[in-house]
Amino acid sequence: MLLSSAPASARLFVSELSVLFRRWRTWTMLAALAAVPVLIGLAVRFSPKGPPSGRGPAFLDQITHNGLFAGVVGLVVCTPLFLPLTVGVVAGDTIAGEANLGTLRYLLAAPAGRVRLLVVKYLASAVFCVAAALAVVVGGTLTGAVLFPLGQATLLSGDTISPGEAFGRLLLMAGYVTVSLLGLSAIGLFASTMTNVPVGAMAATIVLAVVSQVLDALDQLDWLHPWLFSDHWLSVADLLREPIAWGSFGENTLLQLGYIALFGALAYGRFTTKDVLA
Amino acid sequence: MKRIWTRWLPAAAVPAVIAVGVLAAGAAAVSPPPPATPEQVLGLVASHAARQFSGTVEEKADLGLPSIPSQALAPATKSATLGSEAALLELLTTAHTARVYADGPTKLRVQVMDQLAERDAIRNGNDAWTFDSKTNEVTHTTLPAGTGSEPSPTAKAPVMTPDQLAQRFLAAAGPSTNVTLGQSAPVAGHSAYALVLTPKTSGTLVSSVQIAVEAQTGLPLSVDVYAKGQKDPAFHSAFTKLDLGAPDASVFAFTPPAGATVKQQPAPTPKASAGTMPKSPSTASPKASAGTTPKSPESAPSWDTVLVVPAAKVPAGLLDQPLVKQLATPVAGGRLLSSSLVNILITDDGRVLAGAVPASTLLAKAAQ
Incomplete structure (x- = not known):
């Protein structure tokens, strides 16, 4: 039923994207994300002493050798809180935001509207995940290029790669971070179908992201760790090993697909049985 | 909205599908090794020719020591007086994953993959390197020509391959040890014999040592040390992935990265026996x-x-x-x-x- 109305779905998707990216809120969040590596770069460049080796966020001392590492540090710093925060806001707003504004009824006027709307809403929030990760990368790359030399980059394994390859790895890391956030997006979509108050769905999503990371830090719960959607978030650094450790990329993708399937199905169950009054 | 409950069926089906998928992935079919006597398996290990492999090793210890958060140990690891102790405690109380590449007796690379960090030990011909990404420190040792032994674990890269560990245990499995064959079980998708070493004396805390031996090549794939009165192994080291092909030669090439502190270390004196310091x-x-x-x-x-x-x-x-x-x-x-x-x-x-x-x-x- 999606295929039969492909042009209509595409139109809906395009209009969803334009609504999302015409919002001040979206651009403010992206700008805030891009500002993180900028601030880090400025702090490293203008601090009287060089960054201490082995302290502070990982890779901080690498920035002075290769500016691209500003983007790497930015991604690592943003992964635990800032990125989930922005994704939670966007994903939590998907359905509940329309319900709150009273526009949900009109969106559902078309036949087979609910499933299509869910899919389109989810895809739009996935596009935001890409944009969020890229915002950090762009902010980091520009800062690094302006403030630092773009020389050889040292990997975690001690091997050295060219600036071009380093940029490729940075883009791969952005891809990894995007994938990492897709599961959380699905959770946000489900939370958004549960309520008509967008702030509630946003808060629930963000709290879950924090709870998952707290559980991940408790050694006593190590049997649970492989099932937590945040378990592989910081394994993004596996892309900075030589040769690249693809294992965590694959495991992370499978895990996120599982979360998308589960919470997508839950959102379907909830949204298609819900009375839409607003 | 009739038969509303059917809309929830997908949500119920997804966990079931995931459970089936997880179970199916766990049950990989590997044919058991042909029957053999413990002596044959010992001979297989002694003559094992698999000097080329690349794989992932998982190592964990359950010694009943309190688990110390790595954040608490981190400052101690940096201190000059406590560095080696702290690194050792970290080895004994937390789990590690390492990638191991080997090609012949003089080419070996061990990469201990920590979160957002890595410790490397590389042996390439007569050069032995260690690298720690957290401190950006490199040590370099030029080994005398003809040295066959692999780099021993240091505080920087405290992981031994199951191969190295097993060789040590087997070298000592003399008259004080009973050697039997246990239930064979595949390790890392390879069919393997299970050697069980049991101390004859009752005066030790070691209850038994189990070594999985790859059925074709004789490469030891896992070592489990069991302590008395403890069900889970007190020390466990095993391949989780193993490829018996030759790794790419570039893996063993190491040049200290720019900006790293390089320390030259003297070549170690011939191996000290257990009793001497x-x-x-x-x-x-x-x-x-x-x-x-x-x-x-x-x-x-x-x-x-x-x-x-x-x-x-x-x-x-x-x-x-x-x-x-x-x-x-x-x-x-x-x-x-x-x-x-x-x-x-x-x-x-x-x-x-x-x-x-x-x-x-x-x-x-x-x-x-």
């Missing part, structure tokens, strides 16, 4: 070597050997160090660091006694 206190403090005693029973002639370090070779003030004070409980005549597999006693007169034996044996020996 390293001469130079700068390369290894007695605590560090005492801590390697989980692996010392195999190099000692019997399982219940007690290693005694005379006070003259122990740096003064070991008892006053905070880490020792925190972990070792006071006993009559000294402090005891007790675990399910190894006990270490630091006596008040400065000696260090260690062994895979009950604490009472150490105390009795100290009183002699």
Whole structure:
């Protein structure tokens, strides 16, 4: 039923994207994300002493050798809180935001509207995940290029790669971070179908992201760790090993697909049985 | 909206599908190895020719020691006096994953994959390197030509391959050990024999050592050391992925990265036997070597050997160090660091006694 109305779905998707990216809120969040590596770069460049080796966020001392590492540090710093925060806001707003504004009824006027709307809403929030990760990368790359030399980059394994390859790895890391956030997006979509108050769905999503990371830090719960959607978030650094450790990329993708399937199905169950009054 | 409950069917089906998928992935079909006697398997290991492989090794210890958060240990790891102890404690209380590449006797690379960090040990011909991404420190040792041994684990890269570990245990499996074959089980998708070494003496904390041996090549794939009175292995080292092809040669090439601190280290003197301590206190403090005693029973002639370090070779003030004070409980005549597999006693007169034996044996020996 999606295929039969492909042009209509595409139109809906395009209009969803334009609504999302015409919002001040979206651009403010992206700008805030891009500002993180900028601030880090400025702090490293203008601090009287060089960054201490082995302290502070990982890779901080690498920035002075290769500016691209500003983007790497930015991604690592943003992964635990800032990125989930922005994704939670966007994903939590998907359905509940329309319900709150009273526009949900009109969106559902078309036949087979609910499933299509869910899919389109989810895809739009996935596009935001890409944009969020890229915002950090762009902010980091520009800062690094302006403030630092773009020389050889040292990997975690001690091997050295060219600036071009380093940029490729940075883009791969952005891809990894995007994938990492897709599961959380699905959770946000489900939370958004549960309520008509967008702030509630946003808060629930963000709290879950924090709870998952707290559980991940408790050694006593190590049997649970492989099932937590945040378990592989910081394994993004596996892309900075030589040769690249693809294992965590694959495991992370499978895990996120599982979360998308589960919470997508839950959102379907909830949204298609819900009375839409607003 | 009739039959509304059917809309929830997908949500119920997804967990079921995931469960089936997880179970199916766990049950990989590997044919069991052909029947053999323990002697044949020992011969297979002794003559094993798989010097080329690349794989992932998982190592974990469950010694009944308190788990110390790595954040708490991090400052200690940087300190000059406590660095090796802290690194060792980290090895004994947390799990590690490492990638191992080997090509012949003189090419080996071990990458310990920590979160957002990595420690490397590389042996390429006569050059031995270590690299620590957290401190950006490189050490370089030029080994004398013809040295066949692989780089021993250091505080920087404290992981041994199951191969290295198993060879040590088997070298010591003399008349004091019963060797049998256990239930064979595949390891890392390879069919494997299970050798079980059981100490004949009852005076040791080691209940048994199980070594999985790859059925075709004889490469040891996993080592599990079981302590008495503990169901889970006290020490576990196993391949989780293994490829028996030659790794790419570029893996072994190492050039110190720009900006790294490079320290030249003298080539190690021929391997010290279990009873003697390293001469130079700068390369290894007695605590560090005492801590390697989980692996010392195999190099000692019997399982219940007690290693005694005379006070003259122990740096003064070991008892006053905070880490020792925190972990070792006071006993009559000294402090005891007790675990399910190894006990270490630091006596008040400065000696260090260690062994895979009950604490009472150490105390009795100290009183002699």
